[in-house]
Amino acid sequence: xxxxxxxxxxxxxxxxxxxxxxxxxxxxxxxxxxxxxxxxxxxxxxxxxxxxxxxxxxxxxxxxxxxxxxxxxxxxxxxxxxxxxxxxxxxxxxxxxxxxxxxxxxxxxxxxxxxxxxxxxxxxxxxxxxxxxxxxxxxxxxxxxxxxxxxxxxxxxxxxxxxxxxxxxxxxxxxxxxxxxxxxxxxxxxxxxxxxxxxxxxxxxxxxxxxxxxxxxxxxxxxxxxxxxxxxxxxxxxxxxxxxxxxxxxxxxxxxxxxxxxxxxxxxxxxxxxx
Amino acid sequence: xxxxxxxxxxxxxxxxxxxxxxxxxxxxxxxxxxxxxxxxxxxxxxxxxxxxxxxxxxxxxxxxxxxxxxxxxxxxxxxxxxxxxxxxxxxxxxxxxxxxxxxxxxxxxxxxxxxxxxxxxxxxxxxxxxxxxxxxxxxxxxxxxxxxxxxxxxxxxxxxxxxxxxxxxxxxxxxxxxxxxxxxxxxxxxxxxxxxxxxxxxxxxxxxxxxxxxxxxxxxxxxxxxxxxxxxxxxxxxxxxxxxxxxxxxxxxxxxxxxxxxxxxxxxxxxxxxxxxxxxxxxxxxxxxxxxxxxxxxxxxxxxxxxxxxxx
Numbered sequence: 001x002x003x004x005x006x007x008x009x010x011x012x013x014x015x016x017x018x019x020x021x022x023x024x025x026x027x028x029x030x031x032x033x034x035x036x037x038x039x040x041x042x043x044x045x046x047x048x049x050x051x052x053x054x055x056x057x058x059x060x061x062x063x064x065x066x067x068x069x070x071x072x073x074x075x076x077x078x079x080x081x082x083x084x085x086x087x088x089x090x091x092x093x094x095x096x097x098x099x100x101x102x103x104x105x106x107x108x109x110x111x112x113x114x115x116x117x118x119x120x121x122x123x124x125x126x127x128x129x130x131x132x133x134x135x136x137x138x139x140x141x142x143x144x145x146x147x148x149x150x151x152x153x154x155x156x157x158x159x160x161x162x163x164x165x166x167x168x169x170x171x172x173x174x175x176x177x178x179x180x181x182x183x184x185x186x187x188x189x190x191x192x193x194x195x196x197x198x199x200x201x202x203x204x205x206x207x208x209x210x211x212x213x214x215x216x217x218x219x220x221x222x223x224x225x226x227x228x229x230x231x232x233x234x235x236x237x238x239x240x241x242x243x244x245x246x247x248x249x250x251x252x253x254x255x256x257x258x259x260x261x262x263x264x265x266x267x268x269x270x271x272x273x274x275x
Numbered sequence: 276x277x278x279x280x281x282x283x284x285x286x287x288x289x290x291x292x293x294x295x296x297x298x299x300x301x302x303x304x305x306x307x308x309x310x311x312x313x314x315x316x317x318x319x320x321x322x323x324x325x326x327x328x329x330x331x332x333x334x335x336x337x338x339x340x341x342x343x344x345x346x347x348x349x350x351x352x353x354x355x356x357x358x359x360x361x362x363x364x365x366x367x368x369x370x371x372x373x374x375x376x377x378x379x380x381x382x383x384x385x386x387x388x389x390x391x392x393x394x395x396x397x398x399x400x401x402x403x404x405x406x407x408x409x410x411x412x413x414x415x416x417x418x419x420x421x422x423x424x425x426x427x428x429x430x431x432x433x434x435x436x437x438x439x440x441x442x443x444x445x446x447x448x449x450x451x452x453x454x455x456x457x458x459x460x461x462x463x464x465x466x467x468x469x470x471x472x473x474x475x476x477x478x479x480x481x482x483x484x485x486x487x488x489x490x491x492x493x494x495x496x497x498x499x500x501x502x503x504x505x506x507x508x509x510x511x512x513x514x515x516x517x518x519x520x521x522x523x524x525x526x527x528x529x530x531x532x533x534x535x536x537x538x539x540x541x542x543x544x545x546x547x548x549x550x551x552x553x554x555x556x557x558x559x560x561x562x563x564x565x566x567x568x569x570x571x572x573x574x575x576x577x578x579x580x581x582x583x584x585x586x587x
Contacts, residue, residue, distance in 0.1 A: 007393035008495055012400075015390055018382075019400035022407055025418045025463065028429060032421065043432035091315035098305035106316070108584050113323050115576040117524040119548050119565050121322070123558050124329035147322020150315055155583075179307045208411030210527040215553065224413040228531055231417050238424075241417060249414045256409030257402065263471060 033057065033242035040238055056239035063237075064230055066223075066244060073222035073251075076138050076145075077207040081199040083146035084153045088198050089191055091150065092157035093183045097169060114151035118211050121148075129216055140216040145206045153198045160194040161187065197262040200255060207252045223248040330569075334562035344559065351563035360539055361564060364547040368523070368571075370454065371543050375522040378462045380514050383469025384507065391477040391503045392495055401470065408467025416531025419460035423447060450540025453533050457541055461528055465521065469514035476510030477503055516579050523572055544568045 031044040036053055039046075060066055094100070095107050121144050126135075134140045164187065172182040210224045217225065227248050231241050256263070334351055338344035355361045386404060390397040407415070422429045423446040431443040447453045480502060488498050526545050529535060535542035535550060542550065545568055552561025573580075 007396070011389045011393040012396040015386060015397040015400040015404075018386060019403040022404045022463070022466075024429075025415075025422060026406070026410075028421060029418050041427045043427060043429070043436070045429065045433075087315050087318065090311045094305075094308040094311045098308040098311075099303055100305055100308040103308070106312070110315075110319060111583055112576075112580045113319070115520060115572050115580070116323060116327065117545060117565075117568055117572055119524070119526065119545050119568060120330050121326040122549070123333055123552050123562050123565070124326040125322075126553075127558075128325075143318065144322040144326075147318045150319050151323075154315065179305060180310070183311065204409070208413070208527075210411075210413050210530060211549075214530075224411055224527070227413050227417060231420065231531070238421065242421070245414045245417045249410050252411065253406065253409045257406060260402075260405070260471075 029242050029245055032238055033246055035239065037237060037239045056237070056243045059237075060240040060243045060247075063240060064226065064244065066226065066247060069221055069223045069226040070247065072138065072217075072220050073207055073224075076141055076213070076222050077203045079138070080142050080145040080149070080206040081203040083142065084149040084202040085195050085199045087146065087150065088153035088157045089161075089188060089195060090183070091154040092161050092191075092194075093179075093187055095154065095158045096161035096164070098179065111151055111155040113148075114155075116148075116151075118148070118209075121212070122215055126215060135216060136218040136220055138217070138220055141206075141212045144212060145202070145209075149198070149202050149205075153202065156198060157191060157194045160191060164190065200259045200262050204252045204256055327569075330562045330565055333559055334566045336559040336562075338559040339557050347559060351560050354560065355563055355567065360542070361544075361547060363539065364542045364544050364564075367454070367541060368543040368545070371458065371525070371541075372519060372522045374458045375461045375465065375525075376515060376518045378458070379465040379518050380469045380511070382462065383466045383471075383514060384473050384511055386466070387470050387473035387477055387510070388499060388503050388507060390474065391507075392499065394478070401474070405467040405470055407464050408471070410464060412461075412464060412525075412527035413531045415460055415464045416528050419456065419463070420447075420532060423456050447533060448537060450537055453537060453541050457529065457532055460532065461522065461525065464528070465518050468517055468521075469511070472514045472517070473507045473510040476507045480506045516576070519575055520572065520579075523568070523575065544571070 028044050032040050033056055034052055034054065035044070036051055036055070039049060039051060091110070095103065125140070125144060129135050129137075129140045168186055168190075169182055172186045177185065207222075208224065210228065213222050214225045214228070221229075223244075227241075227244050230236060230244050333344070335347060335349070336344040337347035337350065386401070390401055410418070423431075425431055425443070425445040425448075428446075430446065434440065434442045444452065446456050485498060485502060488502060493501075523543075524545055525543060526549065529541060529543065529546050530549075533541045535546045539550075544564055548561045548565045548568065550561075551557045551564060
């Protein structure tokens with residue numbers, strides 16, 4: 001549309017100023033992480049004296065079990081995403097192409113469960129995990145993470161599959177493929193886009209979440225739980241807290257910015273529209 | 276915005292719910308569906324349905340600590356409505372959800388609309404605002420703790436630098452200002468969501484329509500008012516629901532910043548249940564407040580559930 005008219009300057013200026021306010025907290029945390037704490041205490045924006053140091057970036061790994069937490073975050077978010085990626089298409093295929101008694105009620109129960117707050121899970125699951133000895137095992141959080149994801153993941157993949165050409169499926173059936181074979185060899189290879197979307201959304205969500213890991217894990221804690229412990233210590237070192245915050249945020253943030261379009265699909269999907 | 280209207284009640288709801296149980300149509304039955312669905316449903320039953328029913332059951336028990344649970348009837352619920360802490364949590368939840376939803380949706384919508392006038396040159400700025408949505412609530416909480424830190428935080432140090440020393444304040448030490456800080460931090464992370472959904476609705480507008488308006492001599496304001504705003508409404512509706520649901524269920528940010536304090540002043544129902552059930556070991560009582568939260572969430576999402584369900 002730029003051929004027809006020249007946009008005015010004010011939208012760019014306005015959005016520019018707003019975005020500056022929005023990135024200010026992020027600049028603050030980066031500045032805090034690369035200066036000695038003494039300087040930050042005079043205000044991180046004060047650059048009259050500025051000493052660049054990566055001391056906090058070295059110290060934080062020694063003072064806190066950051067490596068372990070990073071590894072736990074990778075395991076928890078990775079396995080949860082894998083679980084959702086593998087299971088969602090199976091449910092989606094059944095709901096998109098098959099007829100069976102109880103289909104509608106199962107589907108509605110499943111896809112509307114996305115409104116359920118995590119708070120519902122904590123009392124019963126804590127008791128259950130304690131009785132079966134799963135407390136502090138990463139599967140105590142992976143199981144509910146994958147279970148909760150079924151609500152939106154099955155819906156997302158199913159919405160993609162209903163637009164899948166029926167003729168391909170019928171052709172597979174005529175060639176003698178059963179449903180399981182059709183699912184595996186015809187539908188799955190063509191459903192990689194929604195599966196990737198499921199994986200990315202699930203990875204972000206499980207990496208960033210605090211409540212369940214904080215309650216079900218003791219030693220094998222992921223980064224967000226460790227971060228609340230670091231900032232909760234008496235007189236925290238703010239430069240090291242800043243580094244820990246950046247390390248907690250950087251991987252999901254990069255994934256998030258790189259795969260923005262999947263989030264658009266995910267958001268409109270949650271609302272019931274086809275993304 | 277028809278779906279935002281009050282859902283019709285009475286006979287239509289009964290017929291609607293009954294329609295869920297009707298056969299899905301078609302003659303053939305594919306029993307293999309149960310094989311494909313088995314892992315999904317087993318996991319769902321263990322991780323969602325079992326906790327759901329169990330929380331409701333526990334809410335009718337007198338169960339504290341590791342002791343033996345005793346049946347308590349509706350005692351937990353009657354205690355809730357006379358507990359000043361719970362009544363305060365209800366009030367806080369209302370302020371919190373209304374304020375966070377209103378401001379993040381207003382900001383996100385406005386930014387999306389204004390960017391719609393100049394998509395190209397606002398791209399970088401939009402991504403910068405959107406980025407905050409990718410930062411976890413815990414990390415945002417820690418970042419905002421730094422901003423409002425009384426001695427060297429951004430706000431107080433700027434106030435001192437411009438000579439307004441008397442305005443410097445321990446922002447988290449007072450329930451009212453702590454609430455404002457929490458809302459600000461949450462709006463900072465959530466604004467990306469309305470921006471995303473509203474902007475997605477705006478870029479879907481056929482270019483020819485906007486071009487035709489300009490050819491006909493429409494001003495930018497007229498394009499904004501008569502084309503961008505009406506087209507953005509579906510995105511706006513989605514955003515209102517999603518942010519509303521998120522903030523009703525909020526926990527992580529509150530835990531990272533105030534832990535419900537000072538003196539339970541920033542405790543929403545979603546945080547109250549954690550305090551009672553986990554910190555004070557009152558599982559039955561905590562479960563009852565969780566059921567209240569669940570009911571609130573369900574009431575809010577009725578229009579959304581109707582829309583999702585009509586899709587089948």
